[in-house]
Amino acid sequence: MAQKPSIPKGTRDFGPSEMYGRNYIFNTIRSVFQKYGYQCIETPSIENLSTLLGKYGDEGDKLLFKILNSGDAFAKVEPSALANSNALSLKVCEKGLRYDLTVPFARFVVQHQNEISFPFKRYQIQPVWRADRPQKGRYREFYQCDADVVGSRSLLSEMELVQIVDDVFAEFGIRVCIKINNRKILYGLAEVCGAPDKMIDITVAIDKIDKIGLDNVKAELFEKGLSSEAVAVIEPVLTLEGSNAEKIEKIRAILKESETGLKGVEELESLFNLIDKAGIGQKVEIDLSLARGLNYYTGAIFEVKALDFEIGSICGGGRYDDLTGIFGLPGLSGVGISFGADRIYDVLGGLDLFPKENTGSTRVLFTNMGEKEVAWLIPVASLLRKNGISCEIYPESRKLRNQFEYADRKGIPFLAIVGENEVAEGAVTLKNLATGEQKMLKPDELINALNY
């Protein structure tokens, strides 16, 4: 009995129409990246576990997919090793699947530092794998679309990433709000609270404000050991109102005792000055409740939310000061963003924004009415393709109804009927399947009729 086929939980098959939408997303993002001089690289799906372990926290380590060593992996393992499963899994697995694109990129930069001219602007669009519990919108294999600049501390790079976000979502027709904050401000805030060692606790707590609300964030801060005075300092900052310039002035006043905090305010102000010059079309706002989970960020942080569709952030990123240090190349500052292709797909679908025209499908199907007719039309089909028109010949001489149905289900807009008459005339009958309109055309007329 044949096995019933299935795929692992959390993975997906993509059929033609999903791939059309996905490729539209990847191609749009790629072409914007390229317009700003970012260059494509690719790294292997499989990395040494030593490259991956310890880079994503304890939780991340558990979510790595580990690959069994090839050959007889267990041959040299002593039976006593079974007592400790973790130790055993490390003994029989030396490789794992890529968990994100950032750590492999840092590894790439260090490994190829002599071939790279800095500042290095690279983009990378590849899948990553996480052994997370699958749920709606969370997959075990998904694509990331990242752009990063490393080797410069210039805020022009931050501005450029905001421009890229602006261009990408303008291309998609998605209205967004680009939220910006700065990690140094968050650190300054911890400092003026008298709890500089609690920056991570504070950051983690305020990152939740959208999800759990102000009161619960305050409760969490108390729980982490912050005093009422400290929480009182933080509270107005989280609910700051006004224009970006007004927000900057208010926060500057609150942080006046923190050198790092003021540096953050200054960076934010300079970035907004640059953004003003760049003429960004989308809404850009300072959001001091924006923290982002990953702790390697040290300067600007970004997050993008769709305005007309309810979903989590669809793009995010920030500046990090020492990502390559762990691989032996300290002091290289970088800034990057990552577009969430799966969520963007949902937004485009939900708002009906996928392009309707030129969906990459076949333009015309030649009917197959028998050997003689097909022999005549083979060169006509070749001629169309030479002129860039995608076409098919129905492979079997079946009832015309079946051939119609095939065109219909595949969304092919035109049928080129070639029967005895047409061969005699040296022409085809072109039928527009949407309007029903049909006319007899010579091959060169056919090219004109079918060109976009």
Added chain:
Amino acid sequence: MAQKPSIPKGTRDFGPSEMYGRNYIFNTIRSVFQKYGYQCIETPSIENLSTLLGKYGDEGDKLLFKILNSGDAFAKVEPSALANSNALSLKVCEKGLRYDLTVPFARFVVQHQNEISFPFKRYQIQPVWRADRPQKGRYREFYQCDADVVGSRSLLSEMELVQIVDDVFAEFGIRVCIKINNRKILYGLAEVCGAPDKMIDITVAIDKIDKIGLDNVKAELFEKGLSSEAVAVIEPVLTLEGSNAEKIEKIRAILKESETGLKGVEELESLFNLIDKAGIGQKVEIDLSLARGLNYYTGAIFEVKALDFEIGSICGGGRYDDLTGIFGLPGLSGVGISFGADRIYDVLGGLDLFPKENTGSTRVLFTNMGEKEVAWLIPVASLLRKNGISCEIYPESRKLRNQFEYADRKGIPFLAIVGENEVAEGAVTLKNLATGEQKMLKPDELINALNY
């Protein structure tokens, strides 16, 4: 001490210039596939081991990359299981990495049979993984570029694949020979030798003729238990000379006692009649020594060799009659081809055929001579990008020499110098880095100067 970064043996990093070449290959193949109405699908990198095991022979099973179950994989394993490593590895691994694109495609067709309109023409360009011993030109992660039609027995599909091969290599500018054979002829040959049960032995032996020569193939056939008479029947067939039509007549005479063999000859003849109508530009020839390793082929088999560069086959495929049967959907005939992107890359590089123009790199670098100058040029750079011209602003105000060097190393052809003078004039000094020529241009003149 920081760890020294490296990647697993048999895997590769691809930098910008390699990615440019690879994307050129993938895009060319993709656009030809689309012109013939093939639609893109993608399947997960991770498949259930039950989908993969037993599909590639014992040797293939050993070369599968297995993924350790997530969570505590070893928790429920009894210590005694360690005695049998194979059984243990199956207990703690339920998933593996894709080994080729054909088996996942068969799985896809069966799983989604109700959503698919047959005949189904799909292409798939994705990486595959094999735990093979790495060596020159053999990698553990590499891309396959496959196109298949399933659900039709029409020889028009075979012809179409030959047209696709012809178009792809014409685009690349690579002169090739397309070799064609038919598995039914090989079976017929075994039959007229009186050894129909030895078709696989015979096929495997004659597949080696290019590598080991006629005498060694004969020796291998004797070793497999074939009689001198049998080998005498096979020998002239392997060294057949003449035009395709002459070869067909000779082989028809030899196979006159084998019904299957004659069916193969008839298929080959019909295919060549269709190929004649299609006006193929490349050399197409019958090669009866062509066998191809994979045993699921049942009809036409193809292989493509570069004429001007010494390397193995760069494309191959064939017809199979029951690939989906193993997943519960018998009787679906298909035919497909697979392009070897890595070898094509070597051929294009070796023959210096990669396109020189428009390599996707940045067109112009704006110099950074200070805040005021940059503030002026930011909108100019935006204007260029809106006109489809890729450009960068050097992120830091460093010595002009450093900025020159950056442009040079990145292969950027133009420098747009913006100093105090230029800002005063409302223009940029555009320098062609190849010729040294420079002139001052207003923003709209700049667009014209930089457009291709």
